[in-house]
Amino acid sequence: MTNRHLTPSGKAGMDESSPLASSPLSRRAVLQLAGGAASLAAIPSGDALSADAVGTEALPVGSIRLIVNGESKELELDTRQSLLDVLRETLDLPGTKKGCNQGACGACTILVDGRRIVSCLTLASMYDGADIQTIEGLEKNGELHPLQQAFVAHEGLQCGFCTPGQIMSGIGCIAEGHAGSPEEIQFWMSGNICRCGAYPGIVEAVADAARRT
Template sequence: MTENPSHLPPSGPFLSRREALQATAAAAALATWPSASEAETSAAPAGAGTSAAAVPAVTLTMTVNGRAHTLTIDPRQSILDVLRETLNLTGTKKGCNQGACGACTVLVDGRRIVSCLTLAAMHDGSRIETIEGLEKDGALRPLQEAFVEHEGLQCGFCTPGQIMSGLGCIAEGHAGSPEEIRFWMSGNICRCGAYPGIVAAVADAAGRM
């Protein structure tokens, strides 16, 4: 009697349903996996293989604390960085470097600015005054003396910016009262909390000046 073919075991390797599904999933994953060359290409940073375009330097002249300087600088440099890194005038402090604390305040053409946010390339021909330029022949400015007398400092990190801002505040005519001084000096932060002495010093110096 001939055996019914439908009852014969299948020829060749036999795959269960689970094995078949696993094999299908593996094949699909392999098909979408990038080749080694594709992976290297996608991992490479944009612009890789090409040198970054150099930023051309600019030449400008600044008068800093009464002394003229002709400088060749990166146009992306701030006044703060030029003062500290090129001219070695480190009295002006880099605090937040975001224009929020006032530690880097200097006077540019008589106006107070936060030098960390001010591009030096935009101030060709400007007159800049920093904390180093205040003392003359060993004599302090009235505001500097007032800061000492009224203890308007503790750690001293913010003091250069406070003094330069105080000079600007007085020159602008905004030192008529403690309330006015507090308002117009609010951009200068003292993390030690020496505000009463700072306000008293600016008020005292305004009277002397």
């Protein structure tokens, strides 16, 4: 028997002693709550979710050899790791910066076999045996690379975050023969973003180093 009674208007109503009599929930809300409870009841308990049920996969590990700044490195690594993460986290070379991590800003530019690439979009496992040069490898016998010197002389930096990528890209730009004019430098360096806007100094630095190379 339900707890119903006649209201003053003569219509059937909920008994005041019922716990739902004073509830602000509508009939739809009550049905939704009941459905949610039924769904939860159908989920296995924590004990039922064993490791076998969930499944465990071993990390895909591979062996590669990299020549980084003239030094041979034998590495065991997750084959899904980017070259950027291997340089920064495994080889402790944080000079190569992680900016957008989407290949759009150029902060992670390095040279691989003499060609400039964005290392955040590059799997390290693809470059077994490659010759890699980062900003840490430019200084020789206590002397800065000519382009590093030019960046200082022409104030081609402000905060400095993008500078390693700018310099590595500039070296590649000069080696490719794309530093014949300020306009050409601007075009071939357009993949490297300087959020501080130090572009005039960057272009002057690359042009100066190109003349002295």
